[in-house]
Amino acid sequence: MAGSLDEIAYKMCAGGKGLLAADESSSTIKKRFDAIGVESTFENRRDYREMLFRTKEAMEDYISGVILYDETIRQNAVDGTPLVKLIEAAGSIPGIKVDEGAKPQAGFPGETITEGLDGLDGRLKEYYALGARFAKWRAVIDIGSGIPTYGSILANAQALARYAALCQANNIVPIVEPEVLMDGSNDIDRCYEVTEWVLKEVFQQLFYARIRLEGMVLKPNMIVPGKLSPKQASVEEVAEKTVRCLKNCVPSAVPGIAFLSGGQSDEEATAHLDAMIKLGGLPWNLTFSYGRALQAAPQKAWSGKPENVAAGQAVFTHRARMNYLAALGKWSAEVEQKQAA
Numbered sequence: 143m144a145g146s147l148d149e150i151a152y153k154m155c156a157g158g159k160g161l162l163a164a165d166e167s168s169s170t171i172k173k174r175f176d177a178i179g180v181e182s183t184f185e186n187r188r189d190y191r192e193m194l195f196r197t198k199e200a201m202e203d204y205i206s207g208v209i210l211y212d213e214t215i216r217q218n219a220v221d222g223t224p225l226v227k228l229i230e231a232a233g234s235i236p237g238i239k240v241d242e243g244a245k246p247q248a249g250f251p252g253e254t255i256t257e258g259l260d261g262l263d264g265r266l267k268e269y270y271a272l273g274a275r276f277a278k279w280r281a282v283i284d285i286g287s288g289i290p291t292y293g294s295i296l297a298n299a300q301a302l303a304r305y306a307a308l309c310q311a312n313n314i315v316p317i318v319e320p321e322v323l324m325d326g327s328n329d330i331d332r333c334y335e336v337t338e339w340v341l342k343e344v345f346q347q348l349f350y351a352r353i354r355l356e357g358m359v360l361k362p363n364m365i366v367p368g369k370l371s372p373k374q375a376s377v378e379e380v381a382e383k384t385v386r387c388l389k390n391c392v393p394s395a396v397p398g399i400a401f402l403s404g405g406q407s408d409e410e411a412t413a414h415l416d417a418m419i420k421l422g423g424l425p426w427n428l429t430f431s432y433g434r435a436l437q438a439a440p441q442k443a444w445s446g447k448p449e450n451v452a453a454g455q456a457v458f459t460h461r462a463r464m465n466y467l468a469a470l471g472k473w474s475a476e477v478e479q480k481q482a483a
């Protein structure tokens with residue numbers, strides 16, 4: 143697939159389309175399969191992902207690109223067609239997760255640093271040859287007592303910047319993902335404060351690393367209270383605070399921002415995105431890059447049974463369409479119900 147970095151970065155987030163994060167590592171997909179009683183074998187992982195990538199309406203009309211894991215970018219469908227070719231045939235762009243996970247950061251109890259920079263240049267060249275036109279690297283920042291620290295934020299921002307530089311040097315659009323987790327008991331304002339701090343540092347390090355902002359995509363968390371917080375927030379509050387935080391931190395040269403869902407329910411993730419678009423006046427395209435919020439429902443409907451493939455695809459199409467409508471500011475609870483019926 144031809145196209146400059148800038149064109150690809152723009153296309154990934156434009157027109158209501160968004161990204162399918164199907165880049166679960168072997169241990170993460172095992173957790174998801176355990177939940178539906180399916181054994182995580184090479185064949186089951188192939189069958190599940192083939193089901194998604196062959197969902198015509200979702201892939202052609204709502205999904206601009208798919209983030210893959212190393213195994214999947216090399217895997218063939220049952221009939222021998224590379225899975226990457228199924229994605230391309232639908233007009234969607236294949237991408238690849240290139241980080242090697244968040245590991246305990248020495249000297250920083252409770253904090254992590256994402257690994258995977260060694261040898262990355264060579265791996266990016268190989269992934270390009272396999273069809274990847276964008277990549278993803280996820281930094282993980284937890285909120286807790288005394289954390290995050292500046293030392294951890296800085297180390298993670300520098301790693302993101304070095305990753306992004308290697309991607310752009312290899313003609314691959316970097317998705318820069320600094321995820322502030324929503325697992326704790328903190329309130330929404332603490333999430334705002336930490337996310338703002340992290341994004342300020344990330345863009346500073348991207349500048350020092352000479353990243354071309356027009357040729358990247360940001361994948362942030364939304365500004366939400368921690369799951370254990372006694373004080374939950376309305377859809378309007380999440381939308382208003384997320385947009386305010388992003389406007390304060392993300393230069394308008396960045397063409398697109400694609401949110402992670404991070405453990406929000408399917409419908410929350412959709413409603414929040416829709417409410418942000420309805421606020422209007424945004425300098426970048428805002429869309430989705432959901433993993434769980436796009437896949438939980440199809441996983442359940444499929445449950446590893448070949449006779450459930452059509453049902454799994456119908457549910458995936460519905461979820462993708464709801465998020466597409468949200469990214470256009472055209473979603474409503476009514477349309478959600480009507481489509482589900």
Ligand code: 13P
Pocket residue numbers: 163280319402403404405431432433434435
């Ligand atoms: P979730 O939407 O499930 O948070 O996954 C998105 C992702 O790619 C996290 O790295």
